[in-house]
Amino acid sequence: MSQKREAPSTAGDQQELRADCANCFGLCCVALPFAASADFAVNKDAGKPCSNLLADFRCGIHSQLREKGFSGCTVFDCFGAGQKVSQITFGGQDWRKRPGEARRMFAVFPVMRQLHELLWYLGEALSLPAARPVHADLRRARDEVERRSWENAEAILELDVAELRHEVNAVLLRASELVRAEVPxxxxxxxxxxxxxxxxxxxxxxxxxxxxxxxxxxxxxxxxxxxxxxxxxxxxxxxxxxxxxxxxxxxxxxxxxxxxxxxxxxxxxxxxxxxxx
Missing domain, CATH: 2.160.20.80 (E3 ubiquitin-protein ligase SopA)
Incomplete structure (x- = not known):
C-alpha cells in the first residue's frame, strides 16, 4: 500500500509541473482512452497500452506523431503528473512489474493531472502583480492542492476533485478580474x-x-x-x-x-x- 508523504517546502515550483517523460511509466499512453479521429489514428481503451509504446516506456513514433495521425498526443500536457504518480505516489514501481497496481495507478493519474493543472494556474496567478490583493488566498489554495497531491493513492482517489476545482476557480477568477481591470x-x-x-x-x-x-x-x-x-x-x-x-x-x-x-x-x-x- 502506498504511504502518505509530506509535501516538500518548495510547493508551487512551476518547474515541477513540467512533464518529465524520462521519469514516467508512459501513463498517458496507457491510462487514457482515445478514439479514431482527426487527433488519433486508432481507437484505444483506457488501461490498454498504445501500440506505439516501447518496452522502456518511450514512444516509438515520437518524432512522427503528427505524420502518423497522432496529433492529439502532441497537444497533451500532464503538467508533471506522470512523473509524480510514477516516482512518488507509487515509489518508482511500474505497472508492468507490478500488474496488480496497474488499475489503481491508471485511476490516480487523471486525478493527479487535474491537481497539477490547478497548481500551474495558481503559480501563474501568484506571478501576476495585479493579483497581489489575493496573493494570500492564492497561496493558501496552492498549499492545499499541493498537500493533496502528496497524499497516498487511496486518499487521492477519494478526493472530490470537482469541489476542489470549484473552490480554486473562485480565487483564480478574482485574480483574473484584477488583471483585466487594468485594461481600460x-x-x-x-x-x-x-x-x-x-x-x-x-x-x-x-x-x-x-x-x-x-x-x-x-x-x-x-x-x-x-x-x-x-x-x-x-x-x-x-x-x-x-x-x-x-x-x-x-x-x-x-x-x-x-x-x-x-x-x-x-x-x-x-x-x-x-x-x-
Missing amino acids: GRKKNHRGADLIGAKLRKANLRGASLRGAYLIAADLRDADLRSADLIGADLRDADLSGADLTGAVFLTQAQLNAARGDARTRLPEGLRHPAHW
Missing part, C-alpha cells in the same frame, strides 16, 4: 461561449473573458488578445497568426500546440511557438 474600457465577456469557426480577425478582445470558450477553428488572425483570460478555452485549429497574446492569463503551452499560428504571433513570457507553426 469595457471588456467583452465570452465565458463559455460557442465561437466555433467564428470570424474574429482583428477583433478587439483585449482583457476579454474567454474562460471555457469554444474557439475551435476560429479565425483570430491579428486579433488583440492582450490580457485576455483564456483558462480552459478550446483553441484547437484556431488561427492565431499575427495575434497578440501578450499578457494573456492562464494560457498554456498545450492550448498553443493545438492551435495554428505564425512567427508574428506574440505570446506571453514563458510560452513558445510550437514547431508546427
Whole structure:
C-alpha cells in the first residue's frame, strides 16, 4: 500500500509541473482512452497500452506523431503528473512489474493531472502583480492542492476533485478580474461561449473573458488578445497568426500546440511557438 508523504517546502515550483517523460511509466499512453479521429489514428481503451509504446516506456513514433495521425498526443500536457504518480505516489514501481497496481495507478493519474493543472494556474496567478490583493488566498489554495497531491493513492482517489476545482476557480477568477481591470474600457465577456469557426480577425478582445470558450477553428488572425483570460478555452485549429497574446492569463503551452499560428504571433513570457507553426 502506498504511504502518505509530506509535501516538500518548495510547493508551487512551476518547474515541477513540467512533464518529465524520462521519469514516467508512459501513463498517458496507457491510462487514457482515445478514439479514431482527426487527433488519433486508432481507437484505444483506457488501461490498454498504445501500440506505439516501447518496452522502456518511450514512444516509438515520437518524432512522427503528427505524420502518423497522432496529433492529439502532441497537444497533451500532464503538467508533471506522470512523473509524480510514477516516482512518488507509487515509489518508482511500474505497472508492468507490478500488474496488480496497474488499475489503481491508471485511476490516480487523471486525478493527479487535474491537481497539477490547478497548481500551474495558481503559480501563474501568484506571478501576476495585479493579483497581489489575493496573493494570500492564492497561496493558501496552492498549499492545499499541493498537500493533496502528496497524499497516498487511496486518499487521492477519494478526493472530490470537482469541489476542489470549484473552490480554486473562485480565487483564480478574482485574480483574473484584477488583471483585466487594468485594461481600460469595457471588456467583452465570452465565458463559455460557442465561437466555433467564428470570424474574429482583428477583433478587439483585449482583457476579454474567454474562460471555457469554444474557439475551435476560429479565425483570430491579428486579433488583440492582450490580457485576455483564456483558462480552459478550446483553441484547437484556431488561427492565431499575427495575434497578440501578450499578457494573456492562464494560457498554456498545450492550448498553443493545438492551435495554428505564425512567427508574428506574440505570446506571453514563458510560452513558445510550437514547431508546427
